[in-house]
Amino acid sequence: MDNQEKFRDSIGTLDDEGKRKWVYPKQPSGRYYDYRKWVSYALLIFLFAAPFIKINGNQFLLFNVLERKFNIFGFPFWPQDFYLFVISMIIGVVFIALFTVAFGRIFCGWICPQTIFLEMVFRRIEYAIEGDRGKQIRLDKMPWNREKIVKKSSKWAIFALISFLIANVFLAYLVGSDQLLKYIINGPSGHLGTFIPLLIFTAVFYFIFAWFREQVCIIACPYGRLQGVLLDNKSVVVAYDHKRGEREEGRQKFKKNQDRKASGIGDCIDCFQCVQVCPTGIDIRNGTQLECVNCTACIDACDDIMVKVDLPKGLIRYASEENIEKKAKFKFNARMKGYTAVLAILIGLLVGMLMIRSDVEAKVLRLPGQIYETKDNGNISNVFTYKLINKTNQDMDSIHFKLHNIDGDLKLVKKDYFLLEESGLAKGTLFIEIEPELLKEANNKIEIGVYSKDELIDMATTNFMGPRTFR
Numbered sequence: 001m002d003n004q005e006k007f008r009d010s011i012g013t014l015d016d017e018g019k020r021k022w023v024y025p026k027q028p029s030g031r032y033y034d035y036r037k038w039v040s041y042a043l044l045i046f047l048f049a050a051p052f053i054k055i056n057g058n059q060f061l062l063f064n065v066l067e068r069k070f071n072i073f074g075f076p077f078w079p080q081d082f083y084l085f086v087i088s089m090i091i092g093v094v095f096i097a098l099f100t101v102a103f104g105r106i107f108c109g110w111i112c113p114q115t116i117f118l119e120m121v122f123r124r125i126e127y128a129i130e131g132d133r134g135k136q137i138r139l140d141k142m143p144w145n146r147e148k149i150v151k152k153s154s155k156w157a158i159f160a161l162i163s164f165l166i167a168n169v170f171l172a173y174l175v176g177s178d179q180l181l182k183y184i185i186n187g188p189s190g191h192l193g194t195f196i197p198l199l200i201f202t203a204v205f206y207f208i209f210a211w212f213r214e215q216v217c218i219i220a221c222p223y224g225r226l227q228g229v230l231l232d233n234k235s236v237v238v239a240y241d242h243k244r245g246e247r248e249e250g251r252q253k254f255k256k257n258q259d260r261k262a263s264g265i266g267d268c269i270d271c272f273q274c275v276q277v278c279p280t281g282i283d284i285r286n287g288t289q290l291e292c293v294n295c296t297a298c299i300d301a302c303d304d305i306m307v308k309v310d311l312p313k314g315l316i317r318y319a320s321e322e323n324i325e326k327k328a329k330f331k332f333n334a335r336m337k338g339y340t341a342v343l344a345i346l347i348g349l350l351v352g353m354l355m356i357r358s359d360v361e362a363k364v365l366r367l368p369g370q371i372y373e374t375k376d377n378g379n380i381s382n383v384f385t386y387k388l389i390n391k392t393n394q395d396m397d398s399i400h401f402k403l404h405n406i407d408g409d410l411k412l413v414k415k416d417y418f419l420l421e422e423s424g425l426a427k428g429t430l431f432i433e434i435e436p437e438l439l440k441e442a443n444n445k446i447e448i449g450v451y452s453k454d455e456l457i458d459m460a461t462t463n464f465m466g467p468r469t470f471r
Contacts, residue, residue, distance in 0.1 A: 011218055012281040012291050022140075023214055023281040025123070026133040026273070030300025039110055040120040047113070051172035051180075057393035063173050069423065075354075076391050076423065080361050084353055091346045096223075098339040100230040103318075104237030108223065108293035114208075114216050115293060117166070119279060122159060122209045129155045133276060156210065163205035167198050214280045217293055224290045231288065233321040234333055238294045240274075240285045240316050241324050242266075254309050267311050274298035274316060284316060360396070360420070361389045362450045364460040367429070372465045379409075379433040380466050388426040388450065388458075396420040396452040401430065404447040404459070408434035420452070432464060439466040 015021045053060035055074030062071035070077040070085070077084065096107060108115055129151050130136045142148050172180045175194070188195035208216060217224060231237070245251065245268035247261070254269040268285065275283045277298060280291040284298045302316040322328045364386045373381045390396055398417045401410050412418075413429040420426050432446070443463045450458045 012278075012283075012289075013214060013218065020215075021281065023279065024133045024136050025279045025281075025297070026277045026301070027123075027127045028277055028295075028297040028300055030304060032296035032300050036110060036296065037120060040116045043111065043113075043116055044120070048169055051169065051177040059176055059178075061173060062176055064175060066175075076393065078361070078389060078391055080389065081357065081391075084350065084357070087346060087350045087353070091343065091350060094339060094343045094346060097226075097230055098336065098343060100227050101232070101235060101339060102336055103294075104231060104235050104288075105223070105227050105292065105294040108217060108221075109238075109295035112293075114221070115295065118209055118213060119295065121162065123279075125158055125162075126155060129158075159210045160202070160206055163209065164198075164202045166205050167201040170201065171198055214291075218280060218291050228290065232335075233325075234331065236318050236320050236323075236330055237288055238284065238292060238296060238299060238316065239288065239319045239321065239324060240268075241314070241319065242285070242287075243324055245285065245315050260311075267306070267315055269305065269309060271305055273301040273305055277301040288321075358458045359390070359392045360450060360452075360458045361391065362448075362458040362460040363387045364430075364448050364462045366463060366465065372467070374467075375433060378436060380436055380439060380464075381431055381433045382464050384430050384432065384462060386426075386428055386430060386460070388420055390420045390422060390424045390426075393422050395422050396457065398451075398453045399426070400451050402449045402451060403432070404449050406434060406438055406444070406446055406464075408432055408438070408446075410448070434464060434466075436466065439464070442466055442468045 013021050013023055050061045051059060053074075058071045058074045058076055060071065060074050062069060064070065068079045070081075072088075099107060126136070130139050139148060139151065168180065171183075171194070175183075183191050183194060212220075244266065246266040248264035250266060251268040251270040252260075252265045254271075258265075260267060274285065275281075277300075278284065279295060279297065280293060282289050282291045284292065296318075299316045299318075303313040306313045306315055320328070320330065323330070364384050367383045367385055370383050373383075375381050386401075388399065397419055399420045400417050401412070403410055409432070411431050411433075413431070418426065418428075434444075434446075443465060446462060446464045448460045448462065449456050450460065
């Protein structure tokens with residue numbers, strides 16, 4: 001089989017026997033790598049700081065599944081707001097699809113937590129302790145002497161410590177930063193039910209970043225398969241300009257004072273720097289591949305070589321297949337316009353729902369199995385149950401109810417006014433009496449306003465049952 005086509009039959013991290021081939025990427029350097037470092041550091045700061053930022057007493061980001069409490073950008077959400085979460089997830093999927101259609105797997109290379117932690121945290125520590133690619137290979141082949149034991153044990157200990165720190169931060173997102181600090185102060189002995197899962201997650205993070213590594217992107221992550229469906233020849237990806245790199249005579253090693261263009265030889269000098277620097281072990285010169293995460297390491301490596309051999313940079317660059325083949329410029333095509341339109345509609349829908357969302361959710365339902373009752377004064381009485389959910393981080397005083405669209409008497413079973421605590425739930429029973437002359441049907445829709453002092457905080461709608469003779 002032609003070696004140029006062999007890559008299609010297996011992934012880049014497998015050898016000829018089907019066993020895993022450990023990837024030793026050379027440490028990247030260059031302008032794109034510098035940009036990625038700043039983006040990564042900003043995202044890491046956000047990730048570690050977000051659980052400890054409070055807005056109006058609410059944690060900036062909280063996903064407490066057990067207690068069904070969620071805070072997104074400081075706004076509290078409850079299970080009753082699940083439809084908002086669904087719409088947000090759909091927006092996220094469409095947004096990623098749009099960016100994939102336009103710019104390929106750019107999310108993976110620049111924003112994905114897996115890439116950021118692996119490339120900007122764990123591998124940088126590995127480079128600092130074990131050295132660059134060549135030194136790492138020699139160290140792994142070395143017998144277990146003092147140098148190897150010290151370097152490997154130091155690296156593994158630091159990896160374990162960082163994995164434990166990451167697990168704690170994720171715990172802050174799940175149970176809340178205040179609760180996490182209480183766990184730390186009280187010690188693990190009193191919270192074994194939380195501490196043991198914490199150790200399990202620490203082990204998972206350690207396994208991923210110390211051993212599994214790029215296999216997450218290649219094997220476990222479904223996004224790599226998704227890009228194969230979404231990409232087309234107009235998508236801008238990290239691409240090798242084979243027209244310039246190969247020309248008529250293909251690649252050839254660099255020779256001083258050689259006019260490569262006149263002799264039909266491509267600008268690629270076959271130095272393999274793009275392969276050595278790749279974190280997933282592929283050869284970008286074979287074209288767009290599932291393993292490529294668009295990290296731009298090959299762009300920086302190739303540009304550096306081009307400068308050294310006095311050839312133009314950009315042999316590997318952000319480009320579409322159409323741009324390489326036909327020199328066509330990027331266009332916002334009909335496919336992208338369609339995704340953008342859907343995205344705009346969904347965002348508008350979400351914004352509208354957020355604007356009409358109230359801080360209190362009130363439900364008033366007629367007591368099951370009960371029909372109306374005729375009082376001694378001739379009025380018709382119905383009994384209802386109510387449930388109020390306070391979605392805010394503040395207590396609400398003097399909660400009471402008023403009828404809005406019909407005259408009548410409304411009475412609570414216990415107190416006419418009560419306190420609705422922060423993030424609290426209030427349940428109870430109320431009676432409503434209405435004069436029969438005001439009832440037009442057997443089932444009459446009535447509106448009940450929920451007030452905190454004199455402020456209307458929500459409106460509930462329910463049915464009031466009366467005799468059929470009033471139809």
